[in-house]
Amino acid sequence: MSDAEAPADEWTLPDDSAAVREALIEWYEDDHRDFPWRRTDDPYEILVSEVMSQQTQLGRVVEAWESFLERWPTTAELADADRADIVGFWTDHSLGYNNRAKYLHEAAGQVENEYDGDFPETPAELQELMGVGPYTANAVASFAFNNGDAVVDTNVKRVLYRAFGVPDDDTAFEDAASDLMPEGRSRVWNNAIMELGGVACEQTPHCDEAGCPWREWCGAYASGDFTAPDVPTQPSFEGSRRQFRGRVIGTLREYDELELDTLGHRIRVDYAPAGEYGRDWLTGLLTDLESDGLVDLERVEGSQPVARLRRDG
Incomplete structure (x- = not known):
């Protein structure tokens, strides 16, 4: 053995x-x-880097991280921002599930409103922030406060x-x-x-x-035996539900509102109202985004639902 x-x-x-x-x-x-977040102990900057890195190669995160912090350099400025702008940034930079942008926005609000602008410092306390799980909490505690597991x-x-x-x-x-x-x-x-x-x-x-x-x-x-534990395969982004969530967000940023079929034809060339990728598929996608607090879906009997990007500061 x-x-x-x-x-x-x-x-x-x-x-x-x-x-x-x-x-x-x-x-x-x-x-x-030499990643830039390794040169700081600012917990906000480290939290942003950790959330961005969850589904994105580190080399691509650098530019997005720097641009994000240039636009929203503090939790106070992020908390005051329009959520639609933050989600749009996330989509433009292909940073994975855009509900993470929503959670980051809400976490910034918690830091400002519940902690008077000062980050909690322990892994347990950091997990009280929206969207921050055990791994991210421990990373922030470690890299910002030298206080992690x-x-x-x-x-x-x-x-x-x-x-x-x-x-x-x-x-x-x-x-x-x-x-x-x-x-x-x-x-x-x-x-x-x-x-x-x-x-x-x-x-x-x-x-x-x-x-x-x-x-x-x-x-x-x-x-010479370099076997290792199995690593879960990352699903392909191309054609994925995640890709089309991003397309919905990106398209709705260009318009005040769109009816279901109009939106469907704009996000995929094979959209067919009664087809496999039709109204049922798109309604499911929009319902998920609505549950995540990213989209408002207006349902009027006898008419197609109308989708709009949720905007709240």
């Missing part, structure tokens, strides 16, 4: 864990990707699985990540271990090319 297949009660971290920790931190501090994302799981034979089990990953993280250093540690998974221990590893600092301890490097 390989280390990677060992049962949960048989795996162990290296005896010289202190050396393991220092090797990774030194490697990261010596040379790492060990991050456990897909990259971290892959590193721990390969290097130390931690089994594909969420509890085991959390335990191992927590045991490894040096106390009081969540900012540098979480950045470092995610960087390791992002540039050295990718699906196709680049151990020597990236100068992986854990080669002397890594079971996969010693054995």
